[in-house]
Amino acid sequence: MLTGEIVWISFSTNPDYIVLTEDGLYKVIQEDTQSEAQVGEFITVKGTPRKNEVYATEVEMLEGEREGIEKAKIEAFLKKECKAFDFELLAEDEVMLKLVKPLKHAAEFMQKEIMRCTPVINRFHNDPDGATSGILLKNALLEFAKEKNPFYEAKWISSKQADSAIFEMKNVHDDVETAKDFCKKPVLSLVDHGANTESVHALEEAHKNGFKIMIIDHHPYAQEAKSLSQAFVSAREFGGGSIHCGGLLSYEFALALSGKADKKLAEIAMEGDKSTFFKGHLHETLALDYLVTKGKDLKKYEKVLADKHLVELNYLKATQAIKKAGEIAHENTTHVIAGRGKINLVYLKPLHKLTYPPKGTSVQEVHKHFEGKDYPVVTIGYDDERCIFRVNSYATFKANETIGKIRKEFGSATPSGGGHEKAASMRMQIPRSKEILERVVEEVKKELEGQE
Numbered sequence: 133m134l135t136g137e138i139v140w141i142s143f144s145t146n147p148d149y150i151v152l153t154e155d156g157l158y159k160v161i162q163e164d165t166q167s168e169a170q171v172g173e174f175i176t177v178k179g180t181p182r183k184n185e186v187y188a189t190e191v192e193m194l195e196g197e198r199e200g201i202e203k204a205k206i207e208a209f210l211k212k213e214c215k216a217f218d219f220e221l222l223a224e225d226e227v228m229l230k231l232v233k234p235l236k237h238a239a240e241f242m243q244k245e246i247m248r249c250t251p252v253i254n255r256f257h258n259d260p261d262g263a264t265s266g267i268l269l270k271n272a273l274l275e276f277a278k279e280k281n282p283f284y285e286a287k288w289i290s291s292k293q294a295d296s297a298i299f300e301m302k303n304v305h306d307d308v309e310t311a312k313d314f315c316k317k318p319v320l321s322l323v324d325h326g327a328n329t330e331s332v333h334a335l336e337e338a339h340k341n342g343f344k345i346m347i348i349d350h351h352p353y354a355q356e357a358k359s360l361s362q363a364f365v366s367a368r369e370f371g372g373g374s375i376h377c378g379g380l381l382s383y384e385f386a387l388a389l390s391g392k393a394d395k396k397l398a399e400i401a402m403e404g405d406k407s408t409f410f411k412g413h414l415h416e417t418l419a420l421d422y423l424v425t426k427g428k429d430l431k432k433y434e435k436v437l438a439d440k441h442l443v444e445l446n447y448l449k450a451t452q453a454i455k456k457a458g459e460i461a462h463e464n465t466t467h468v469i470a471g472r473g474k475i476n477l478v479y480l481k482p483l484h485k486l487t488y489p490p491k492g493t494s495v496q497e498v499h500k501h502f503e504g505k506d507y508p509v510v511t512i513g514y515d516d517e518r519c520i521f522r523v524n525s526y527a528t529f530k531a532n533e534t535i536g537k538i539r540k541e542f543g544s545a546t547p548s549g550g551g552h553e554k555a556a557s558m559r560m561q562i563p564r565s566k567e568i569l570e571r572v573v574e575e576v577k578k579e580l581e582g583q584e
């Protein structure tokens with residue numbers, strides 16, 4: 133006899149059940165019975181056991197007090213089975229040390245979901261940091277499943293590449309559709325994106341739709357994003373930031389979840405996000421940077437990363453594309469003299485036809501020739517919708533501060549913007565973009581003229 137909670141039901145006329153009991157998972161095959169139970173209901177089954185399968189001769193539903201007793205036993209079983217591994221920190225500082233607890237909590241949360249056969253939507257940011265995060269997550273979930281849940285299927289994990297660092301309303305609609313393929317709601321895992329204020333609206337919608345949510349991120353975070361999540365790992369919550377990148381956090385999460393993780397993926401992530409925790413140079417990083425703009429297929433990324441020749445091929449394609457973009461950017465650059473300093477204005481529209489590299493890389497291609505100069509240089513890439521700033525080390529100008537000032541002046545005509553002192557960007561709205569750009573240049577000019 134077997135008693136437990138139904139955690140999975142097959143899509144068939146006389147369905148099989150996967151039942152979570154106080155001593156593990158069993159598949160119940162209905163041969164002589166024809167019950168129609170729901171996920172989350174408790175049953176007692178009589179029948180012939182064969183390994184972890186039972187051929188049912190009798191299925192009885194449990195209710196009330198008996199259900200309560202079984203529920204408590206299963207909770208106790210999950211508590212015993214789902215314990216995060218101790219893990220070493222690849223990069224150790226105060227922020228990472230403080231993240232150990234939320235990482236372990238997130239790992240145990242996911243372990244329990246895997247034990248419950250919950251499908252996972254594994255959404256990741258569309259850059260090398262995000263893509264490696266997505267790979268680390270998926271593999272850790274499958275590794276844990278391999279050890280603990282023989283019924284868990286790889287196809288229950290739906291990996292999806294985001295279009296930005298924002299979890300959007302259209303994503304929720306897509307996830308609601310994905311959920312229809314399963315007998316239960318998947319848990320939503322958002323890595324290297326989704327924690328910011330701009331994502332809150334969609335997170336609320338996902339919550340309303342019954343999704344449990346896990347977020348692992350290092351972008352600026354909103355308190356609401358934390359409140360809406362069952363598990364929330366944010367480097368920003370403990371004073372961290374860009375160097376504590378998604379792939380680094382996902383690597384530690386993977387170790388906590390399954391005891392195993394590929395360190396190289398964390399290194400690619402760190403290089404991709406320019407984390408100072410990693411000093412090396414890997415061709416995989418640029419290859420992946422190129423690949424994420426050409427498709428959205430996590431399996432393809434893994435295939436390329438596992439093959440030296442494919443890495444080189446994609447690295448070369450990326451390098452050539454950057455060189456070409458740099459030439460176009462250079463041809464479309466004008467200069468403004470500002471005291472001892474200089475402003476480079478790169479018109480980005482001619483680059484729109486290129487799907488790779490990102491516009492920031494093209495701006496950097498122009499800017500890099502001025503990096504070591506002994507006078508201040510600010511390079512601004514612009515089109516009707518954005519300004520991208522690069523500031524050389526000599527300049528005391530702070531791009532993020534000027535963006536803040538401009539955004540205060542123009543309000544909703546500059547819907548978003550920010551970044552660092554030396555590299556930042558701002559969105560502009562079309563009817564006023566020319567006027568905004570003129571103000572930006574005026575402001576930068578004043579700052580550079582004020583510097584010796």
Ligand SMILES: [Mn+2]
Pocket residue numbers: 257261262324350377378379405
């Ligand atoms: Mn990142």
